[in-house]
Amino acid sequence: MGIKDRQNEQLPVAGNSELTFLTTKVDFVVNWARRNSLWPMPFGTACCAIEMMASAASNFDLARFGMERMSFSPRQADVLICAGRVPYKLAPVLRRTWDQMMQPKWCISMGACASSGGVFDTYSMVQGIDTIVPVDVYVPGCPPRPEGLIYGLMMIQEKIKSESMADHELLRREDPEGAGKPVADSSEVKALTGVFGNSTQQDKFSSLAQTARPGRFKDVLK
Amino acid sequence: MTEGKVSMIEAMVDVFGSAITGSEIQCGDQQVVHVEPSNNLEILTWLKNTEGHDYDLLLDVTAVDYGSVPGVEVVYQLWSITNKKLLRIKCPLPEDSLKIRSVADLWGSANWLEREVFDLFGVQFEGHPDLRRILMPKNYSEGHPLRKDFPLRGRFSREKQTELALKQDYEDYYSPEQLEGFGQRADD
Amino acid sequence: MSVKQTIELPQGNLDSGNMLVNIGPQHPATHGVLRLLCELDGETIVQIDPDIGYLHSSFEKLGEFRTWNQIVPLTDRMDYLAPLMYNCVYVMAVEKLMDLKVTERCKVVRVLCMEMERIFSHLLWLGTTAIDVGAFTPFLYAFQERERIYKLHEAFTGARITTSATRIGGMMADLPEGWTDELRNFVETFPETLDEIDSLLTRNGIHLGRTQDIGTISGSDAVNAGFTGPNLRASGIDYDLRKDRPYYDYETYAFEVPIGKNGDCYDRYLVRMEEMRQSLKILDQALRRLPGGPINVDDPRVSLPSKTDCMNDMESMIHHFKIVTEGVRVPPGDCYFAIEGSKGELGMYVVSDGGEKPVRWRVRPPSFVNLSVLPQLAEGHQVSDLIMINASLDIVLGEIDR
Numbered sequence: 001m002g003i004k005d006r007q008n009e010q011l012p013v014a015g016n017s018e019l020t021f022l023t024t025k026v027d028f029v030v031n032w033a034r035r036n037s038l039w040p041m042p043f044g045t046a047c048c049a050i051e052m053m054a055s056a057a058s059n060f061d062l063a064r065f066g067m068e069r070m071s072f073s074p075r076q077a078d079v080l081i082c083a084g085r086v087p088y089k090l091a092p093v094l095r096r097t098w099d100q101m102m103q104p105k106w107c108i109s110m111g112a113c114a115s116s117g118g119v120f121d122t123y124s125m126v127q128g129i130d131t132i133v134p135v136d137v138y139v140p141g142c143p144p145r146p147e148g149l150i151y152g153l154m155m156i157q158e159k160i161k162s163e164s165m166a167d168h169e170l171l172r173r174e175d176p177e178g179a180g181k182p183v184a185d186s187s188e189v190k191a192l193t194g195v196f197g198n199s200t201q202q203d204k205f206s207s208l209a210q211t212a213r214p215g216r217f218k219d220v221l222k
Numbered sequence: 223m224t225e226g227k228v229s230m231i232e233a234m235v236d237v238f239g240s241a242i243t244g245s246e247i248q249c250g251d252q253q254v255v256h257v258e259p260s261n262n263l264e265i266l267t268w269l270k271n272t273e274g275h276d277y278d279l280l281l282d283v284t285a286v287d288y289g290s291v292p293g294v295e296v297v298y299q300l301w302s303i304t305n306k307k308l309l310r311i312k313c314p315l316p317e318d319s320l321k322i323r324s325v326a327d328l329w330g331s332a333n334w335l336e337r338e339v340f341d342l343f344g345v346q347f348e349g350h351p352d353l354r355r356i357l358m359p360k361n362y363s364e365g366h367p368l369r370k371d372f373p374l375r376g377r378f379s380r381e382k383q384t385e386l387a388l389k390q391d392y393e394d395y396y397s398p399e400q401l402e403g404f405g406q407r408a409d410d
Numbered sequence: 411m412s413v414k415q416t417i418e419l420p421q422g423n424l425d426s427g428n429m430l431v432n433i434g435p436q437h438p439a440t441h442g443v444l445r446l447l448c449e450l451d452g453e454t455i456v457q458i459d460p461d462i463g464y465l466h467s468s469f470e471k472l473g474e475f476r477t478w479n480q481i482v483p484l485t486d487r488m489d490y491l492a493p494l495m496y497n498c499v500y501v502m503a504v505e506k507l508m509d510l511k512v513t514e515r516c517k518v519v520r521v522l523c524m525e526m527e528r529i530f531s532h533l534l535w536l537g538t539t540a541i542d543v544g545a546f547t548p549f550l551y552a553f554q555e556r557e558r559i560y561k562l563h564e565a566f567t568g569a570r571i572t573t574s575a576t577r578i579g580g581m582m583a584d585l586p587e588g589w590t591d592e593l594r595n596f597v598e599t600f601p602e603t604l605d606e607i608d609s610l611l612t613r614n615g616i617h618l619g620r621t622q623d624i625g626t627i628s629g630s631d632a633v634n635a636g637f638t639g640p641n642l643r644a645s646g647i648d649y650d651l652r653k654d655r656p657y658y659d660y661e662t663y664a665f666e667v668p669i670g671k672n673g674d675c676y677d678r679y680l681v682r683m684e685e686m687r688q689s690l691k692i693l694d695q696a697l698r699r700l701p702g703g704p705i706n707v708d709d710p711r712v713s714l715p716s717k718t719d720c721m722n723d724m725e726s727m728i729h730h731f732k733i734v735t736e737g738v739r740v741p742p743g744d745c746y747f748a749i750e751g752s753k754g755e756l757g758m759y760v761v762s763d764g765g766e767k768p769v770r771w772r773v774r775p776p777s778f779v780n781l782s783v784l785p786q787l788a789e790g791h792q793v794s795d796l797i798m799i800n801a802s803l804d805i806v807l808g809e810i811d812r
Contacts, residue, residue, distance in 0.1 A: 043436060045443050045465055046808050047490035047571050057553035072438045088387035089359045090443060090464045093435055095388055122468040123367055123376030131384055143571055182388050186381040193380040203374060205474045206765035209289030217295045217314050220288050220763050221742045249506050249745045278633050286761055286770040299746050303649050331636020334782035357463035368471055
């Protein structure tokens, strides 16, 4: 689901779908079960991964949310927590891990680097994993405190609470042809990753290094 | 202390003559010696094996692209555990000839350090057993990133970079036969 | 009922070739995004090709586009397990290049920070190494102690991990009230937890079986391969920058440097455990000698004039303006400065041509060179030993890939 789709998609409305008394009760139970037993898949790369480990440890304790069983196999995981910066070399691995997860699945982009590239607007860094995988919750911070990650997980839980089996087709439809391909198309990638704000000022290296001077290296350091 | 350092430079000039193009002391106590790149292997071997110098730990091999002067300067940082001395050796390479001999047979640590200099600067290390990219992806085609003419955000647009990244075969690997074939060993 | 027929085995040879197994980059036990391509003969490793670069964030290139003080926040994202150490070594390198002497108080505060980070980093190493061999409890104990250091970080700098606490010429701010008491409390109560973890692991038969005689390397091989830090000392070589190239009055602190004998994983474990105890000794002495006085040096090249001066005096106003907009200017030259980091010799090589941004900022990452020895160490061992050897090297991918 890219930016364009979200503007035009048909959102589920009660009365339009097959909602009945029975399905809402079933929804209630299924959603309760799903959101209280999420198995996170920690795709931790850098500093945010350490905060994720800290939130799984005793002080902040993800176990009280039913999430202490960190599943390292994507086949058994529900939530992909992408914690840390993702370079282009790692991008296909992230995409493949997401493709290997089975429905229903959600994605949390933890930290500024996963959400938008963070401090690293450079040649090797993906400027936001939402160009590659569809993200449900963004947790900003550098790194976000464990409370921040827990709030993000609680938002996923809220999202699950509001889902309905009647909308299964809409929410869970996945195109097998899309496996391994970026989720955002070219123009969306351009819109999402363009240079903004103060970046243009920080684009110049040392003024003295820019002017060509004939001579030897030793002379530069005099 | 100063006498020890002066006599090392004198000894080096005695043995290597004009290959030593200069020396200085930076920041009060850091000995720097400038050498001709074509003699780097001999000079470094002498520094490692000679009694009284014994630079047995190669701390770092790196390169500097100054921007204002064309070419790249390869820098070696050496430390002697027995004599507790630090030394910096600099070899300037001209833009049209970014080649220098590898010291990977002298010190095992040079293996990966030189691979990194190759990857990020494009300097060819002759005689390196395994010269291939280390930090960038295997078939990275945008160039050598740490050169000053390489823009911060890369040569390709973000859309193209994303597309190329996802087309990568991340299951690709160098088979053992391919690994044998990279570069030549010095004794070949 | 007996089976009378003989099964025809396929002709040709039953010997299979070596198997190529890929570990990582997404793997719980590789301590980061590291890809290890192992050629296995059954369960025994024949050859390993580590593939790194999955976290390459171009720090060194970014450094060329940032002014000298703007690089400080970049430094803590490299080794996120000991951020204050990186903050300190970077500004120490630039200060040496500028020939800038910091105040006495700043020196002792930086020593406190660096030793605290050593314990911080070793605790994470301890927790994750124990998990790799299957012991979950030390991980929880270690992280509980780390929480106390997180609180100290937060009280001093405002952030738990990405501290960015140093500036050229001093620190971002002075220590808050009660910080030294908290640290002293930590120094006094930490040995208890360390003893507890010690009792769980040091004489544990399973741990001994997994770590003794695994990944052995001799002293001279270690030096040739470029090992530094606890890995080198476990092989018997006495090289510690705090003793051999002392900085910030380390020669006046009384502490010992643990040296191992065999160079196997168990010795590396013992060296790091003892280093934590020695760091506590240094912290104790530094806390005793913490002097008063200003924390930032009063040098016109780096310090901002006070607000009152700026409001009353044109020259101060212009000086303040120039330092803030242009940044600090560093005289031309180059400097390689290294400290004894928690993982090994952590060096920074800064090259300046007199401008407001560096020409080259090179980090000499100890884990990069330590990891390059892994193929040598793991040859002939089994796959499960490979995990242990990898853990005992104490690598952090952020600084390897930069």
